[in-house]
Amino acid sequence: MKTKYKRIVIKIGTSSIIDADSNIRKDVIESLTAVLSGLNQAGLEVLLVTSGAVGVGMHTVGMHTRPSEIGELQALSAIGQSELMDIYADHFKAHDQTVAQLLLTRDVVDYPKSSQNVLKTINTLLKNNVIPIINENDAISVDEFDHRTTFGENDQLAAIVTNFVNADLLIILSDINGLYDANPKKHPDAKLLEWIPAITEQLRSVAGGHGSQFGTGGMETKLNAADLILQNHRAMAILNGQDPSIINQLISGANVGTYFSAERPEGRNNESK
Numbered sequence: 001m002k003t004k005y006k007r008i009v010i011k012i013g014t015s016s017i018i019d020a021d022s023n024i025r026k027d028v029i030e031s032l033t034a035v036l037s038g039l040n041q042a043g044l045e046v047l048l049v050t051s052g053a054v055g056v057g058m059h060t061v062g063m064h065t066r067p068s069e070i071g072e073l074q075a076l077s078a079i080g081q082s083e084l085m086d087i088y089a090d091h092f093k094a095h096d097q098t099v100a101q102l103l104l105t106r107d108v109v110d111y112p113k114s115s116q117n118v119l120k121t122i123n124t125l126l127k128n129n130v131i132p133i134i135n136e137n138d139a140i141s142v143d144e145f146d147h148r149t150t151f152g153e154n155d156q157l158a159a160i161v162t163n164f165v166n167a168d169l170l171i172i173l174s175d176i177n178g179l180y181d182a183n184p185k186k187h188p189d190a191k192l193l194e195w196i197p198a199i200t201e202q203l204r205s206v207a208g209g210h211g212s213q214f215g216t217g218g219m220e221t222k223l224n225a226a227d228l229i230l231q232n233h234r235a236m237a238i239l240n241g242q243d244p245s246i247i248n249q250l251i252s253g254a255n256v257g258t259y260f261s262a263e264r265p266e267g268r269n270n271e272s273k
């Protein structure tokens with residue numbers, strides 16, 4: 001495949017891998033693992049940031065409403081993370097693709113010694129054609145004033161990882177085609193924005209919204225992630241994760257989803273389409 005990218009981070013949200021009845025979307029995971037294995041085997045360095053620990057934990061124990069109590073969420077994430085990793089490992093194995101699990105907390109990337117160490121681990125995995133699968137270590141991270149080790153949510157985690165590993169591109173797979181000029185659930189004539197060079201207040205005011213009951217993301221967190229990416233002179237895309245083969249289209253230059261970059265990408269403009 002012809003592409004200008006060398007190292008990319010793909011983030012998939014809970015709403016793409018778990019449906020409204022709390023069933024795991026094995027079809028999405030099957031397609032995602034096929035695409036990522038294909039890219040890796042074609043010579044691209046690929047990292048996967050995945051949500052879904054809490055959602056899969058809810059599925060495993062048969063819970064349909066997300067609890068709010070931290071201890072319960074952390075216990076669910078501990079149940080779900082190992083199950084989630086099993087599902088990924090099984091699917092990647094079918095494509096002869098080795099994967100590795102990395103569970104991060106914020107202190108690990110904030111402290112130079114530990115961040116250099118984890119970077120060395122990631123680079124070693126990539127050099128050996130292993131796909132790192134990253135999530136926050138939800139079961140143990142805390143959000144205390146004097147000891148904050150949580151990232152909060154995974155769009156932020158994915159943007160931090162992208163900058164940290166010096167990747168060219170972050171692709172966020174969501175349950176929507178990209179960013180629209182109005183909320184498409186309320187305004188059926190809302191237009192998809194194809195290129196965004198900067199995150200403005202006006203853009204934030206149209207994005208609004210929140211995620212599904214299983215995850216924590218929404219458009220606001222995606223714009224925060226894009227802001228972090230743009231500040232570091234990198235690129236980000238939001239794509240619909242229902243069919244992950246769209247990743248191949250994007251990295252070969254097709255005009256799909258919403259693309260964030262300071263420079264205008266070939267074939268896109270910043271009018272709505």
Ligand code: GLU
Nearest residue numbers: 051052053054153154216
């Ligand atoms: N780390 C959380 C999980 O795996 C997801 C956070 C998010 O949805 O942004 O459940």
